[in-house]
Every structure is written in structure tokens, then in C-alpha cells.
Amino acid sequence: MAEVDLRGVSKGYKDTTAVDDLSLHIKDREFVALLGPSGCGKTTTLRMLAGFIRPDSGQILIDGRDVTDVPPERRPTAMVFQSYALWPHMTVADNIAFGLRLRRLPKSEVDDRTARMLEVVGLPGVMRRYPSQLSGGQQQRVALARALVLGPKILLLDEPLSNLDAKLRVRMRDEIRRIQQELQITTVYVTHDQEEALTMADRIAVMNKGILQQVGDALDIYDRPATAFVADFIGSSNLLSGTLRLGGTSAVAQVGEARVPVEADGLPDGAAVTVSARPEDMEVLRAPAPDAFRLEDPRLVNFGAYKRLLGRHPAFGQLEARVPKAFALGKEPVYLRFTRARAFTSDEGDRS
Ligand SMILES: Nc1ncnc2c1ncn2[C@@H]1O[C@H](COP(=O)(O)OP(=O)(O)OP(=O)(O)O)[C@@H](O)[C@H]1O
Numbered sequence: 087m088a089e090v091d092l093r094g095v096s097k098g099y100k101d102t103t104a105v106d107d108l109s110l111h112i113k114d115r116e117f118v119a120l121l122g123p124s125g126c127g128k129t130t131t132l133r134m135l136a137g138f139i140r141p142d143s144g145q146i147l148i149d150g151r152d153v154t155d156v157p158p159e160r161r162p163t164a165m166v167f168q169s170y171a172l173w174p175h176m177t178v179a180d181n182i183a184f185g186l187r188l189r190r191l192p193k194s195e196v197d198d199r200t201a202r203m204l205e206v207v208g209l210p211g212v213m214r215r216y217p218s219q220l221s222g223g224q225q226q227r228v229a230l231a232r233a234l235v236l237g238p239k240i241l242l243l244d245e246p247l248s249n250l251d252a253k254l255r256v257r258m259r260d261e262i263r264r265i266q267q268e269l270q271i272t273t274v275y276v277t278h279d280q281e282e283a284l285t286m287a288d289r290i291a292v293m294n295k296g297i298l299q300q301v302g303d304a305l306d307i308y309d310r311p312a313t314a315f316v317a318d319f320i321g322s323s324n325l326l327s328g329t330l331r332l333g334g335t336s337a338v339a340q341v342g343e344a345r346v347p348v349e350a351d352g353l354p355d356g357a358a359v360t361v362s363a364r365p366e367d368m369e370v371l372r373a374p375a376p377d378a379f380r381l382e383d384p385r386l387v388n389f390g391a392y393k394r395l396l397g398r399h400p401a402f403g404q405l406e407a408r409v410p411k412a413f414a415l416g417k418e419p420v421y422l423r424f425t426r427a428r429a430f431t432s433d434e435g436d437r438s
């Protein structure tokens with residue numbers, strides 16, 4: 087059993103607020119990804135969970151116990167660093183056994199647990215090698231085994247795959263998830279890679295500028311983004327700035343001279359809004375139609391499985407739509423229509 091509670095946790099440095107009033111509950115055995123752009127406070131959050139950094143304010147609870155002032159070695163956490171940080175002068179076996187020996191466990195138990203961990207991470211047979219004699223992916227597995235061998239209740243991973251090539255990243259992604267399921271260990275996984283977060287995690291916590299934007303599963307985050315930042319950061323979106331105009335049952339955003347029908351849950355008439363529409367939520371037409379507008383300077387970019395249609399509109403600026411791979415442009419004009427657009431207040435994500 088290992089659940090984690092971050093309660094109003096903040097951490098500032100001289101001129102930045104790295105983490106701003108963050109509250110997050112992580113359930114027993116849950117795999118949560120902390121996702122956000124560089125500098126948004128992911129590593130700072132993870133280090134506070136591990137106990138390497140003390141929050142300026144707020145509390146951290148593990149299984150209901152306040153550990154805010156408990157040092158790292160006395161927390162039930164283990165952290166895997168982006169750089170692996172293996173000891174180069176020790177063999178694989180010694181790297182993994184190091185922590186067990188510090189705890190003065192009997193030799194037979196140290197050997198058993200080391201061998202078992204190498205099996206769990208899929209690395210039997212390299213015990214006697216040195217880290218320099220391993221591939222990046224193998225070193226990553228050793229770092230994981232070294233963290234797991236002490237039997238932590240909570241595994242903390244900081245961008246563990248960022249040094250690996252694209253193919254290996256995808257394989258290790260599945261591996262880490264398999265190991266997490268096998269050991270049933272509560273896991274917090276830091277990444278700036280949305281695909282990693284979406285494919286691995288039970289829930290994703292999206293951060294921007296130290297502020298938690300939204301917590302939810304892959305579908306929530308993609309389909310029901312809570313802020314314009316999330317809509318833009320996850321997948322891609324056409325973003326427009328406008329003013330909300332509420333009618334009886336309709337809501338539109340006035341964008342310059344043009345209007346876009348929007349979903350605008352609970353926002354007041356006249357609000358300054360950011361409108362977000364996914365490329366797949368743009369309908370492409372060959373003839374004028376109600377609510378459709380002409381796309382200027384249309385051009386196509388090929389993505390293999392599909393194409394993107396790019397172009398401009400005088401009020402909306404640059405736009406893109408997703409089209410089938412067989413789609414072609416001729417001399418005739420093309421028209422676009424928003425089939426689903428969402429309005430968000432423009433000032434979200436900046437509390438200060
Ligand atoms: N020791 C420090 N001293 C001063 N500022 C720091 C320190 N550590 C982090 N920061 C600042 O705090 C903010 C959050 O940093 P953090 O390392 O948590 O970001 P991150 O989300 O992990 O980014 P990345 O994806 O680049 O690793 C950044 O603006 C960073 O410059």
C-alpha cells in the first residue's frame with residue numbers, strides 16, 4: 087500500500103516559482119505521469135517527493151503520514167535519474183547490490199535479490215560487466231534494477247528514456263510499464279513527451295509554469311482539455327483569440343470580423359477567450375456553405391498516413407486541418423468550417 091498526497095506544495099527559487107501551490111493525490115499502485123514543457127517544475131516536484139528538496143510551503147503525505155521533513159533515505163521512495171548515475175568502477179551486480187550491502191543484509195540474500203532483479207528487468211547474464219560495456223537501454227535497466235532492489239513502495243522516474251533512440255524508447259516504455267504492473271508499485275513518471283505520458287500512465291498531470299493545469303486519463307486530457315494550454319500542448323490545435331458572445335442557446339467567439347461557434351462551459355458573455363480547434367475538427371469543403379470560409383494560400387504537408395492542409399484566413403490567421411492521404415489540391419478554392427471549437431478564458435495558466 088502506498089498512496090501519495092501533495093497538499094498545496096510550493097517551491098520557489100530566487101526569481102522563479104518552480105512549483106506553485108500544487109495539490110495532487112496519487113492512488114495506491116497508480117502510474118501517474120507528470121507532463122509539461124521544459125522548466126515547468128516536473129523535476130522539482132519529483133525531488134520534493136523523494137525528499138531531496140524541501141517545499142517552502144505545503145505538505146507531502148505518504149500513506150497518510152506527513153513526510154515533509156523526512157530525509158530521502160527514510161522515505162519509502164526510490165528515484166531513477168535521467169543520467170542513470172551508475173558507478174562506472176563497479177560491475178552491474180555490484181551497482182545493484184550496493185544499497186543492500188549498505189543495509190548489511192546477509193550475502194546470500196544480497197545475491198538472490200540482485201539476481202532476481204536482473205531477471206525482472208530482463209538482463210540476466212550481464213552481472214560481471216561494467217556499465218561502459220552496456221548499451222544505453224541496458225544501462226537504463228540496471229538503473230531501474232538498482233532502484234527497485236531495495237523494495238521501495240514508490241518509484242520515481244525522471245525522464246528515464248530521454249537518452250535512448252526512438253525505437254528503443256518505445257520498447258523500454260512497454261518494459262517499464264510491464265515491470266510496474268508486475269511489482270504493483272506506485273509510480274510517478276516525469277516526461278515532456280506527450281506520447282510517453284499518454285501511452286504509459288493511468289493518469290496524466292499536466293503542468294505549465296509550476297501550475298498544475300489538469301489531471302486525467304489520456305482521453306480526458308485529449309478530448310476535454312481544461313485549459314487552452316492543455317489543448318495546445320497535447321496534440322495540436324488551431325488557437326484563436328476573441329470575445330465570447332452568448333445568445334439564447336448559442337455561443338460564438340467574435341474573432342476580428344469573423345465568428346466561430348464554440349463550446350464555452352460557464353464562461354460569461356463578453357469574456358476574453360482563447361478558442362481551440364483540433365485539425366481533425368476542421369471540415370474541408372469544396373464549395374461555399376453556411377459558417378464555412380475560404381482558406382487562402384492552401385498547401386498540403388504529407389505525413390504518410392494522412393495529410394495536413396495548411397492555409398490562412400484574414401481574421402483567424404494560420405490554420406490547419408487534417409485530411410485523408412488521398413486528398414489533393416486543384417485550382418478550385420477550398421473552404422473550412424469549424425465542427426468543434428472550445429473557448430477557454432485567456433488568462434489561465436498565469437496565476438500571478
Ligand atoms: N537549483 C535551482 N536554482 C534556481 N532555479 C532553479 C533550480 N532548480 C530549478 N530551477 C528553476 O525552477 C524551474 C523549474 O525547474 P525544473 O527543473 O523543476 O523543471 P522541469 O520541468 O524538470 O524542466 P526540464 O523538462 O527541462 O527538466 C525552472 O525555471 C528552473 O530554472
Ligand SMILES: [Mg+2]
Nearest residue numbers: 128129130244
Ligand atoms: Mg527536469
